Every structure is written in structure tokens, then in C-alpha cells.
Amino acid sequence: MPYTITEKILLAHTDKKSIAPGEFIYARIDLALGNDITAPIAIKEFEAIGAKKVFDRNKIALVPDHFTPAKDSKSADQVKILRAFAEKHGIVNYFEVGQMGVEHALLPEKGLVGPGDLVIGADSHTCTYGALGAFSTGIGSTDLAAGFITGCIWLKVPETMKFVYTGKLNKWVGGKDLILYTIGDIGVDGALYRAMEFTGEVIRHLSMDDRFSMCNMAIEAGGKSGIIEPDEITKKYITSEGRRVKGVFYKSDEGAEYRDVREYDAARIEPQVSAPHLPSNSGPVSKFKKVNIDQSVIGSCTNGRISDLRIAAKVMKGRKVSSRVRTIILPATQKIYKQAMEEGLAEIFLNAGAVFSTPSCGPCLGGHLGILASGERAIATTNRNFKGRMGHPNSEVYLSNPAVAAASAIKGRIAHPEEI
Amino acid sequence: MKFKGKVWKFKDDVNTDEIIPARYLNTTDPKELGAHCMEDADPEFPKKVSKGDIIVAGRNFGCGSSREHAQISLKGAGVSCVIAESFARIFLRNAINMGLPILEIKEAGLIKEGDYLEIDLDSGRIVDLTEHKEYRSKPLPKFIQEIIRAGGLLRWVKKKGLKRRTR
Numbered sequence: 001m002p003y004t005i006t007e008k009i010l011l012a013h014t015d016k017k018s019i020a021p022g023e024f025i026y027a028r029i030d031l032a033l034g035n036d037i038t039a040p041i042a043i044k045e046f047e048a049i050g051a052k053k054v055f056d057r058n059k060i061a062l063v064p065d066h067f068t069p070a071k072d073s074k075s076a077d078q079v080k081i082l083r084a085f086a087e088k089h090g091i092v093n094y095f096e097v098g099q100m101g102v103e104h105a106l107l108p109e110k111g112l113v114g115p116g117d118l119v120i121g122a123d124s125h126t127c128t129y130g131a132l133g134a135f136s137t138g139i140g141s142t143d144l145a146a147g148f149i150t151g152c153i154w155l156k157v158p159e160t161m162k163f164v165y166t167g168k169l170n171k172w173v174g175g176k177d178l179i180l181y182t183i184g185d186i187g188v189d190g191a192l193y194r195a196m197e198f199t200g201e202v203i204r205h206l207s208m209d210d211r212f213s214m215c216n217m218a219i220e221a222g223g224k225s226g227i228i229e230p231d232e233i234t235k236k237y238i239t240s241e242g243r244r245v246k247g248v249f250y251k252s253d254e255g256a257e258y259r260d261v262r263e264y265d266a267a268r269i270e271p272q273v274s275a276p277h278l279p280s281n282s283g284p285v286s287k288f289k290k291v292n293i294d295q296s297v298i299g300s301c302t303n304g305r306i307s308d309l310r311i312a313a314k315v316m317k318g319r320k321v322s323s324r325v326r327t328i329i330l331p332a333t334q335k336i337y338k339q340a341m342e343e344g345l346a347e348i349f350l351n352a353g354a355v356f357s358t359p360s361c362g363p364c365l366g367g368h369l370g371i372l373a374s375g376e377r378a379i380a381t382t383n384r385n386f387k388g389r390m391g392h393p394n395s396e397v398y399l400s401n402p403a404v405a406a407a408s409a410i411k412g413r414i415a416h417p418e419e420i
Numbered sequence: 421m422k423f424k425g426k427v428w429k430f431k432d433d434v435n436t437d438e439i440i441p442a443r444y445l446n447t448t449d450p451k452e453l454g455a456h457c458m459e460d461a462d463p464e465f466p467k468k469v470s471k472g473d474i475i476v477a478g479r480n481f482g483c484g485s486s487r488e489h490a491q492i493s494l495k496g497a498g499v500s501c502v503i504a505e506s507f508a509r510i511f512l513r514n515a516i517n518m519g520l521p522i523l524e525i526k527e528a529g530l531i532k533e534g535d536y537l538e539i540d541l542d543s544g545r546i547v548d549l550t551e552h553k554e555y556r557s558k559p560l561p562k563f564i565q566e567i568i569r570a571g572g573l574l575r576w577v578k579k580k581g582l583k584r585r586t587r
Contacts, residue, residue, distance in 0.1 A: 024563040026585075037445050041488050044448065049574045055584040067446060074446035124486040124510055140514035141488045146577045150585045154563070154573075188433055189480040193509050222480060224509055278433065365442040365485070386435045386484060388460045389442075 002253035004160045005229055006195040009135040009250055013118045021159040021257075029059070030117040032147040035103055036064035038122035040081040041141035046148050054089045055151030061093040061112060062086050063103040066361045071368035101333025101359040104128035104216060104301035108208075109333055114238055115230040116248030120144070120153050125301050125383065127218040131211035132238065133230030133249065135195075138219060158224045159259040160195040161186075165202035167266040172417045174311075175210030176303055176381065176401040178202070179217040180272035181264065184282030192222035194259060197252065202266045203228055208237040209307040216302045217383050220279040273379075273414060274399040277387040285404050288414040295326045295378040296409035297390075298402050300364045303381035304332030306339050308402040313345040315406035315417050316352040322412030327354035328363060328370040354409070366391045379408045421521075421541040424549070425474040425500050429533040432478035434461055436485040436511070440493040453489055454496025471498035474539070476531045478504065482511025491520045501539055503528055503546065503557075516564055517573035523557040531555075 001018060003011065011019040013027040034042055039062055054060060062082045070076035086094035093112060100106065104125050107113050115133035119126060122144040129136035139153065147153055163182055178198075183190070196218045203211070211228050218226030228234075230249045238245035270284035298304070298312050309331060321327040329349050331337040337359060340346045349356045355370075362369030364382040372378055372391030378398070380390065385397035400408070403417040410420055438461035440453055447453065458465040458475075475494070481504035482490060491514050494502065501521040505528045515522045521541055531537070535550040544557035560568070570576035 024561065037487060037489075041448050041492075045574055049578055049582065051582045053583070072446060078446060078448075122486055124484065126486075138486045138510050140486050140491075140510060140517060142517035142573050143513060146517075146573050149577055149582055152585050154567075156561075188483060189506065189508070192480065192506065219510075222483065222508060365437070365445075367442055367445075384435075384437070384484060386437045389437050393441075393460045393463075 002255040004197060004252045004256040005133065005250045006135055006160055006197065006225065006227055007157065009116055009118060010155065010157055012116065019157055021157050023157045025155055025157060026152050027118055027155055029120050029147055029151055029153055031059050031061060031112060031119045032144060033061045033063065033103060033107065033119065033121035033123065033126060034144050035066055035123055036068060036075065036078050036082060037066045038141045038144065040078045042122060042144035042148065043081050043085045045142060045145040051149045054148050057090045058092050060091050060148060061107060062091055063095050063100055063106060065100055065102050066365065067367050068100065068360060069097050069358065099334060102301045102304055102361055105305055105332035105336070108132060108212065109335060111238065111243035111245045114245035114247030115234060116250055120147055124219045125216050127223065127226050128212050128216040128301060130215035130218065130225050130227035131208065132234055133228060135225055135227065137225045158193055158195045160197050161191055162197045162199060162258045162261045164200040164261065164263045165266050166200050166263060167202065169202060169266050170270065172271050172403045173269055174401050175206055175213035177269055177272040179214045180274050180279065180282040180399060181269050183217065183221045183280050185262070186221055188220060188278050188280045189222040191218065193224055196221065196223045196226045198226065198228050204231060207307060208233060209305040212305065213302050217279065220383060271401055271404050271416060273404060274385055276385050276396040276398065279383065279385060279399060285400065285414065285416045288398065291398065291414040292377065293325055293379050293408055293413060294376040295328065295370060295372065296405045297328045297363050297370060297378060297380040297382060298405050299330030299332060300361065300382040301332065302383045303402050304330055304336065306336050308381065309336065309340050309345050312402040312406040313348045315403050315420055316410065317348050319352055319410050319420065321353045321409040324412050325409050326370065327409040329354050329356050330362060330369070331359055333359055363390055365389065379405050379414055381405050422539065423472065423500055424536060424538045425472040426470070427474050427476050427531055427533055427535045427537060428465065428469065430461060430475060430477040433480045433483055434477050435483045436487050436490045439482065439490040440487065445487060445489055448489065448492065450492050450496035453493035457493040457497035466497060469497050469499065472500045473498060474537055475499055475502045476528050477502065478528060479506045481507050483508035486510045488514050488518060491515055491518045495520055505529070516567055519568070519572045525555050525557045527555050
């Protein structure tokens, strides 16, 4: 029977002979992730039920990244729970402030995820690792606690939707624009419970960083996972910069069944902006040129990687951000931070009048490091623009790629990078 | 399980930032989280809601983050059940795993704010006592019922033994 890549990975993690969408399975996991918001609940539940041992101390990752460096003493208490659990159970992949980064940038960078893996994470953007050809999905703290104990997860095998991107990408258009455009097409529940498989000639030429941005936002269409068949670009990534990940390179079979197939001509896609208060409110940046902004945020698990910072620096080099705009740039990991310093990007940002700060999820979820007041408006390379997401319920967030966020910071209003 | 409650209505795409804003995620205390339940969708809700009340919403309820603070907050505020046209997938998992009753019905839009509902969770029967109407939710898959009957995911896991499993 022909299978999609998602079905093949799930099947390989069970003892079953065959698998079909809609079926409930109990699957083995290769990695279970928690952060400073979700892991404390999982750890409390783990202990309350009387569990004594984790299934595999090498297959758990704990990343305090949301409210860290601790924004207040209550947040510090939450991180203490992670730290103590990591120590008690000898969890190898606990990343303290100074080594940590935004989890979905950090784990691939550290070589902890590879093609063919099954990853669960108590964070909705866990779908990011689909970019490596893994099945990867967001779950809750209770699932995580059960995963810590059993090394398994219950899943319903999802139907797959295929998204084919043809033609050639326009200048200043990247993975973020493709995914915002796609969510705009299908809506915030357009892929509910389903796997989103991204393919086509555009994807085959897309960098890993852009692939991460796309798969990262599968959840914003309601998707269970996003996935891209691994190829030479994937192989190069998992074997470079000290990574030695092997992985299994699955591909979808000819004749595999898809719930829906959608084709997009990349030539018709301009840089995208999503207006408040849903990621599906996307449209070409040219539509939003009259929108003034108070803040520009460049970073997050969607767009805080080195290529994102390079693009932002290209736009900002030798220029100043508008005196009305607080520009906050957060590299997603320590390594990216260091790279940005070495490549001179940090200097470009600082000279432009931007803040260049430590890795954190911070402003994306209205946590800290740049919260909006009532009536304020931000453009951000993050992934959600729900009401009140970045601060006061009466504030607004527009989503974009890093080039648009950088250009907008300079102009003081939403702007196309070509205007700079 | 059977219970009655008063309805509070919400729109489509209610997200987890509205159910419990991130500014309160530095605690996991049910009382504290309950005191801010649905605050960014309706600032008055925490004051208005009484124990046993029922939330009725449109499509894609609970979209967004994986935070179980959402379920803790709803339970902490006394919400007995959420009825919606559809649920976002992580919210659905979390509700099942944590024992927050949820029911999916296409006709959620027909139920009005302030109506009194009688709910029979086992059969999925919903009676609108105010409007004298009756609805049936989709029966839950057998596997899910097994988790619910065990009293949530961790109790189900415990029944099978608190150890690593190979399948």
C-alpha cells in the first residue's frame, strides 16, 4: 500500500504491519521536549502519579526559554522545577541560561532531531522539526508526563494535505511568506488534525532555515504536523557544524493518498503581512503601507535564525530605525548570537538603533523583553497575532518576514524592503 | 455522568491566549489561573462565571498554544464543560488527558447565552432546558473513552504499569 512520508514514520514507530489515517496508534518516541511553561506541570504530574524513572534520560530535552532569563521570581520558581528534575534523573539535554536558545531553533542546531524521528513537545510549535523530515507534533503537559514515563504517545494517524509550490520565488520572499500565504488560503483551521506536506520545486531549493519557518507555522493552520521530504539540503545540515545525525530518509510513495492537494505559483507571491488578530489575515505587504508601528520584533522560533538576521542586517545596514519604533532583535540561540557578532550583524543592528539581546521567546507571547501598551502596534517575525498576544488586549501585532520587519522599523510604518 | 449548567457564549477561533493570557503563565495554581479565565475574550467573565457553568463556542476552540494552563484555568473557574462546533487539536488532547469534559456539535450556534443545558456525557446527549431542544454530540472514539473511563491519561498509564513500554 502506498504511504505518505508521515504514515511511513508513524508506522516505523509501532509494531504494526500497516497503518491508515483515522486509526489510533500507540507510538514510540525518539525525543520528548518541555519548556519552562509546560514542563513544570508535567513534572508535578509525573511525581503525583508515583513514577520513579524516566524512560530514557537521553531522549528528554528541557529548555527554559519562555520567561528566561527569569523575568520574575515566580518564573524563576518554574525553572527551578526543571533544573531539579534534570538533576535528579540525569537528563542530559537540560539547557541552562547561557547555553539555551529558543527550543525549536536549539534542538536541530544541537543535532538532537533527525529525519525519520518521532518527536513530541509540550509546545505547539514543535511541528518545526518536520523541516528535517521528522514527524513532530505539539502536545500538552499531561502527554509529556506520560511520555517521560512510557516513552510512548497515543496518536490518531492524520490525513495529509499536500502543498505544491512551483515557479520561482520573488526577491525578499522566503519560507515565512509561503506559509503566511498558505494559511491565508486555507484558514486557521484549514489543516485541522492533518499533516501538511510541503513540496514542489520551490521547496527543493529552499534553505533549511526557510523550511523551519514553514513547518513551524503548520499549527497556525490547525495542522498536527508540517513535513518536508529530506534531501541533500537536509543531509548537509545534519552533518555540518559538528552535527552527526544519521536519520532515516523517508519519501512519500507514488500513489499515496492525500486529503487535498493545493498548488501555488510562487511568482505570484509578494512578501506577506498578516493583520490582527489571526495569522490567516495575510495579504501582500503593499496593502499595508499606511499602517504605522510602535515596535518591530525580529526573532522567535519562526524567524530568529542566522539567515533571518542576515536578511534584516542587509536591509538595516548603514541606516537608522525610526525614532518612533522600538526595534528588538533576539537571536534564537547562543550560537546564532555569537555568529551575528562575528559576522558584524550585531554592529549593524546596534548602529541602527536596535536592541540586540539574549535568546528568549520573550515578546512573542507577551512574556517580557518588549510588551505592548494599550493601543500600540507591532510588526513581528513571530508566529501569532492573536488579540493581546504581545501585551495589552488592545494592542496589535502584524506578522511578516525579517526583511519587511526591518524595513518597517526604518520607515516607522509597514514597508516593503524595496522602499529602503 | 449527568449535570446541568448555564451557558456562556463565545465566538469562533477562541485561542489559548484569550483563555489564559501568557502574563499569568508563571504559575500553575488552579485558583489563580481560574481568576483570570477567558479574561482577554471577556474581562468580566471571571466575575460572572459560577461553578458548573458551560461554555458554548464556535469553530476551532482552543487554537494556539499547548498550555494546559487553559484547562486548569477553565476547571479552576468552575466551568463544567465546553461545547463547540470544533476543537483545536492540542486543546482537544489536553482536555481528554486532563478530564475536562468537551462535546463537539455542529449546532453549537443554535444554543443561546443564558440557556440552561442538561448534559449526559456518556451518551453525548445535550438538552437545552430553556429552548426545549435536544442535540447529540459525535460519540467519542473507543480508545478515547478508555482514557476517560480510567480518569485521564496518567491514570490510564498507571493501570498499564509506570514503566517504559515498547509498544
